[in-house]
Amino acid sequence: MIEVRNVRKIHQSGETEVQALQGVSCQFPGQKFSFILGPSGSGKSTLLYLMGALDTPSAGEIFVQNRSLSTLSQNERDLYRREKVGFVFQNFNLLKNLNALENVLAPYLPQGVTADQRQRAEALLQQVGLGNRITHRPSQLSGGEQQRVAIARALLKRPLLILADEPTGELDTRTGKEIFDCLREMSAEYKTTVVIVTHDERYIRDTDFILRLRDGKVAEEEAFEPVE
Numbered sequence: 470m471i472e473v474r475n476v477r478k479i480h481q482s483g484e485t486e487v488q489a490l491q492g493v494s495c496q497f498p499g500q501k502f503s504f505i506l507g508p509s510g511s512g513k514s515t516l517l518y519l520m521g522a523l524d525t526p527s528a529g530e531i532f533v534q535n536r537s538l539s540t541l542s543q544n545e546r547d548l549y550r551r552e553k554v555g556f557v558f559q560n561f562n563l564l565k566n567l568n569a570l571e572n573v574l575a576p577y578l579p580q581g582v583t584a585d586q587r588q589r590a591e592a593l594l595q596q597v598g599l600g601n602r603i604t605h606r607p608s609q610l611s612g613g614e615q616q617r618v619a620i621a622r623a624l625l626k627r628p629l630l631i632l633a634d635e636p637t638g639e640l641d642t643r644t645g646k647e648i649f650d651c652l653r654e655m656s657a658e659y660k661t662t663v664v665i666v667t668h669d670e671r672y673i674r675d676t677d678f679i680l681r682l683r684d685g686k687v688a689e690e691e692a693f694e695p696v697e
């Protein structure tokens with residue numbers, strides 16, 4: 470479970486201050502599949518980045534596994550980001566000179582990849598439906614396939630949490646739906662907490678929790694009973 474407690478975030482933009490989050494509190498259920506929705510500028514990405522310790526709140530706290538991120542040392546924050554959180558971004562962030570398998574392994578390439586890591590990377594690519602594409606480079610893959618590589622890369626570290634910022638933003642609606650389905654399946658398979666920021670409300674279904682933001686505040690929370 471991730472608890473967001475009265476979080477405020479002020480972005481400084483030159484002389485002006487932007488109050489991106491104005492006292493947001495909510496709980497994202499652990500090992501479940503959640504969305505953050507809301508209009509442009511409502512603070513969705515800001516909240517996601519705070520949960521991933523890519524940024525720090527101006528006030529308030531975020532607890533992950535009952536530990537406040539504010540109490541972590543710089544070293545512990547780095548470890549948290551590196552080992553506990555898998556990030557998936559709108560533009561896939563793949564390295565264009567590496568093939569799909571190498572992209573999944575990219576975080577481990579500098580120190581040398583173990584046989585176990587390689588085997589897991591291949592299995593993950595298989596699971597996200599790219600078993601026959603592992604030697605393709607990003608330019609030889611469709612947008613949806615590139616996003617699947619990014620999902621496999623995020624899963625390789627066995628993260629506690631996957632944070633996805635507009636993962637379907639560059640994709641057509643059918644492919645976008647497939648990416649949501651893929652993330653949902655992976656969340657269930659690996660019991661990973663998945664939180665997705667999106668504008669794309671057309672295919673929101675089978676979700677456990679929705680947080681709706683407006684003007685940096687919670688507009689609505691919806692929790693769902695599991696569908697039998």
Ligand SMILES: Nc1ncnc2c1ncn2[C@@H]1O[C@H](COP(=O)(O)OP(=O)(O)OP(=O)(O)O)[C@@H](O)[C@H]1O
Binds near residue numbers: 480481509510511
């Ligand atoms: N680094 C920054 N510096 C200054 N202002 C920022 C920064 N990041 C975000 N903001 C501002 O904070 C507010 C919330 O931005 P945020 O990106 O969190 O919203 P969002 O709901 O994710 O929007 P979108 O859906 O358009 O991505 C906006 O007014 C935005 O302009």
